[in-house]
Amino acid sequence: EPEVTQTPSHQVTQMGQEVILRCVPISNHLYFYWYRQILGQKVEFLVSFYNNEISEKSEIFDDQFSVERPDGSNFTLKIRSTKLEDSAMYFCASGIGTGGVGYGYTFGSGTRLTVV
Amino acid sequence: AQTVTQSQPEMSVQEAETVTLSCTYDTSESDYYLFWYKQPPSRQMILVIRQEAYKQQNATENRFSVNFQKAAKSFSLKISDSQLGDAAMYFCAYRSAGDKIIFGKGTRLHILP
Numbered sequence: 545e546p547e548v549t550q551t552p553s554h555q556v557t558q559m560g561q562e563v564i565l566r567c568v569p570i571s572n573h574l575y576f577y578w579y580r581q582i583l584g585q586k587v588e589f590l591v592s593f594y595n596n597e598i599s600e601k602s603e604i605f606d607d608q609f610s611v612e613r614p615d616g617s618n619f620t621l622k623i624r625s626t627k628l629e630d631s632a633m634y635f636c637a638s639g640i641g642t643g644g645v646g647y648g649y650t651f652g653s654g655t656r657l658t659v660v
Numbered sequence: 661a662q663t664v665t666q667s668q669p670e671m672s673v674q675e676a677e678t679v680t681l682s683c684t685y686d687t688s689e690s691d692y693y694l695f696w697y698k699q700p701p702s703r704q705m706i707l708v709i710r711q712e713a714y715k716q717q718n719a720t721e722n723r724f725s726v727n728f729q730k731a732a733k734s735f736s737l738k739i740s741d742s743q744l745g746d747a748a749m750y751f752c753a754y755r756s757a758g759d760k761i762i763f764g765k766g767t768r769l770h771i772l773p
Contacts, residue, residue, distance in 0.1 A: 577760070581703075585765070586751070586763050586764065586765040586766060587705070587751060587763040588763075589760040589761070589762070592760060600760060602760075633703055635705060637705075649761065650707075651697075651704065651705035651706075652704075653702065653703070653704040654703050654704065654705075656703075
């Protein structure tokens with residue numbers, strides 16, 4: 545069964561450093577998403593991406609965050625200057641499109657980001 | 661704005677018994693989709709079951725079924741013949757025709773051997 549692949553599975557970074565989280569969505573999917581989950585809390589929407597641009601973003605997704613699909617297969621989330629409160633599990637997801645909205649998304653297995 | 665509420669932070673059930681997890685939601689939309697996701701200790705998000713709001717028939721996937729009450733905006737998950745591998749965090753989720761999925765805070769399910 546097709547999978548969404550995220551790398552790395554765990555990343556530790558110093559506060560103030562830039563970090564890039566990588567995702568390879570399912571190949572025929574058109575919609576891409578980032579969510580995050582602070583330990584013990586609910587899963588929160590960050591951003592959705594379609595047709596090479598952001599289609600929706602939450603208030604969490606401030607100027608420190610950016611997304612990119614650099615080569616047609618990878619989908620990345622960059623945090624420019626990490627803060628302690630950015631420590632969380634970050635999930636990438638992809639979806640087939642509005643025609644398949646009833647199918648939800650396929651989530652990756654997540655990247656655990658620890659900011660020290 | 662749409663909201664999803666799971667009022668049971670934790671639940672326990674004896675192995676082989678049946679358990680029901682509750683979920684309510686609030687929306688002014690008429691066309692939407694509801695999901696239950698499972699998050700085991702590995703923390704991967706796994707889709708368990710989905711329901712289209714326009715369908716009156718409750719969705720069923722093997723031991724998992726839902727009780728969808730559209731007027732009451734209620735979407736509970738029933739797990740029959742509970743197994744040790746069902747132990748996980750369960751998230752109820754909502755999606756309209758727009759993009760994002762909105763999650764509830766989750767219910768942690770313990771299976772007692």
